[in-house]
Amino acid sequence: MxxxxxxxxxxxxxxxxxxxxxxxxxxxxxxxxxxxxxxxxxxxxxxxxxxxxxxxxxxxxxxxxxxxxxxxxxxxxxxxxxxxxxxxxxxxxxxxxxxxxxxxxxxxxxxxxxxxxxxxxxxxxxxxxxxxxxxxxxxxxxxxxxxxxxxxxxxxxxxxxxxxxxxxxxxxxxxxxxxxxxPLRKRTEDIPLLCGHFIEKHAKRFGRNPITLTDDALKIFTDYAWPGNVRELENAVERLLVLKDNDVIAPYDLPERMTGKKIPDLPDIDDDDVNPFVGGIDLNAALEEYEKRLILHALELHNGVKSQAAKYLNINRTTLIEKMKRLRL
Ligand SMILES: Nc1ncnc2c1ncn2[C@@H]1O[C@H](COP(=O)(O)OP(=O)(O)OP(=O)(O)O)[C@@H](O)[C@H]1O
Ligand SMILES: [Mg+2]
CATH class of the missing domain: 3.40.50.300 (P-loop containing nucleotide triphosphate hydrolases)
Incomplete structure (x- = not known):
């Protein structure tokens, strides 16, 4: 062996x-x-x-x-x-x-x-x-x-x-x-591997498609403290497989306990946001990024229910849907 x-x-x-x-x-x-x-x-x-x-x-x-x-x-x-x-x-x-x-x-x-x-x-x-x-x-x-x-x-x-x-x-x-x-929080590089392993293990058992986590959802998984360690991770994956019909898991599919209720931080401005022609900041890209985070946050808080998320953001439901389309959410 x-x-x-x-x-x-x-x-x-x-x-x-x-x-x-x-x-x-x-x-x-x-x-x-x-x-x-x-x-x-x-x-x-x-x-x-x-x-x-x-x-x-x-x-x-x-x-x-x-x-x-x-x-x-x-x-x-x-x-x-x-x-x-x-x-x-x-x-x-x-x-x-x-x-x-x-x-x-x-x-x-x-x-x-x-x-x-x-x-x-x-x-x-x-x-x-x-x-x-x-x-x-x-x-x-x-x-x-x-x-x-x-x-x-x-x-x-x-x-x-x-x-x-x-x-x-x-x-x-x-x-x-x-x-x-x-503890798992001290070896976070194992989290994606463990996720994949448990998805494969349990998807088969439930006779359903395997799921994939979006990058944002995976980031929440790796940032979460996992007080119950690998067993808690396994249970979380099993719950997603049972309770969610979608094959792609986004942050708002995850329990509040994991996502936290904190309003997102301002985005770090990375190279993509720098205007290559003038070497400054691309204001629209940066604002768009923050807009995206706030919308995701609102959706997470309200389990993806758009009318409630829109109300939370003080915008119309249709405006929210338009924004989500434009931001490809
Ligand atoms: N590195 C790993 N790879 C794959 N599965 C793992 C890994 N670590 C733990 N598991 C799985 O997580 C679950 C919990 O593991 P285990 O029962 O061995 O933990 P434990 O330390 O004995 O916990 P407790 O102290 O609560 O008894 C089991 O289903 C186990 O198969
Ligand atoms: Mg044990």
């Missing part, structure tokens, strides 16, 4: 930023060693995707990849979930049950949201990391497993260590190969 891409499209890590290219390199290198990997990044940055890539590109690929969300399972259940229990270990333990570590034997366990791991379980986990062995709850027999451990968190674990919420020895055991996924 080259470039860290997976067996199929669903596992492909898309991007051409320095950060993503670094991730291709590291995932390729760690795939065939046993070392523990710690994946750090905000929500939706692709931590699980990277974990799966490491597993499915490794010699363990035909063995299980077992994810556990340590933050979503209550403490009492999490211990049994991870390590299993013997029959009669506690009320309701009517049969022996193996835990996720045993299920992952030969393969990879993905400990998601490791920062949420309760302190009492951190000790038991530390031992698994050191010895690859543990006892089931209520059991005396030591269970040995051959498991690759990948952990992920969106928390600042070093801070959690300082504040006493996370064991320092466990942190060092996990932090053998750290992989950091920067």
């Amino acid at each position: 080259e470039n860290g891409s997976g067996h199929n499209n669903l596992l492909q890590i898309i991007g051409n930023s320095q950060a993503i290219r670094h991730i291709y390199e590291v995932t390729a290198k760690v795939s065939n060693c046993y070392s523990t990997v710690l994946i750090l990044g905000e929500s939706g940055t692709g931590k699980e995707l990277v974990a799966k890539n490491i597993h499915f590109n490794s010699s363990r690929a035909d063995k299980p990849f077992v994810p556990v969300n340590c933050g979503a399972i209550p403490t009492e259940l999490l211990e049994s979930e991870l390590f299993g229990h013997e029959k009669g270990a506690f009320t309701g333990a009517i049969a022996t049950r193996i835990g996720r570590f045993e299920m992952a034997d030969g393969g990879t366990i993905f400990l998601d949201e490791i920062g949420e791991m309760p302190t009492i379980l951190q000790v038991k986990l530390l031992r698994v990391l050191q010895e690859r062995s543990f006892e089931r709850i209520g059991g005396t027999k030591t269970v040995n497993v051959d498991v690759r451990i990948i952990a992920a968190t969106n928390q600042d674990l070093e801070l959690s260590v300082k504040e006493g919420r996370f064991r320092e020895d466990l942190f060092h055991r996990l932090n053998v190969i750290p992989i950091e996924l920067p």
Whole structure:
């Protein structure tokens, strides 16, 4: 597998930023060693995707990849979930049950949201990391497993260590190969590629034409902060595919949250606006550019409803339509 891409499209890590290219390199290198990997990044940055890539590109690929969300399972259940229990270990333990570590034997366990791991379980986990062995709850027999451990968190674990919420020895055991996924707003050059990828992925699924974004719409995409990172971008693309019938997406097709309600800035005067004969400013071109921006802004605010946009601009609807024609909007 080259470039860290997976067996199929669903596992492909898309991007051409320095950060993503670094991730291709590291995932390729760690795939065939046993070392523990710690994946750090905000929500939706692709931590699980990277974990799966490491597993499915490794010699363990035909063995299980077992994810556990340590933050979503209550403490009492999490211990049994991870390590299993013997029959009669506690009320309701009517049969022996193996835990996720045993299920992952030969393969990879993905400990998601490791920062949420309760302190009492951190000790038991530390031992698994050191010895690859543990006892089931209520059991005396030591269970040995051959498991690759990948952990992920969106928390600042070093801070959690300082504040006493996370064991320092466990942190060092996990932090053998750290992989950091920067937030999407810090790798905006990946946004057009990701858009194209998700358009292709979902247009097929909905049996509709792919969409294209106008340059202005794409600029809004790249300027937006994406607090939910790649997941939010994927959802935004999916929504456009479902809700919009047009094949070309313009700024006013985008949600207000993304476009903002700010009145557009005055345009930068670029070479096109400079009158080549006198070397000054082409006033008409510059005014036309600003007129265009204000009209688009009005249309965005009113979801493309021309009568409302015209009212907002204090012009007639017919005047607006004439202007849009002249400005080719
Ligand atoms: N670089 C990428 N290329 C293609 N798809 C991506 C990329 N990064 C993330 N995705 C997709 O975005 C979605 C979210 O990614 P993932 O679940 O791996 O994020 P996460 O970091 O685990 O998020 P959370 O912290 O919320 O669990 C998934 O559908 C994933 O396939
Ligand atoms: Mg995740």
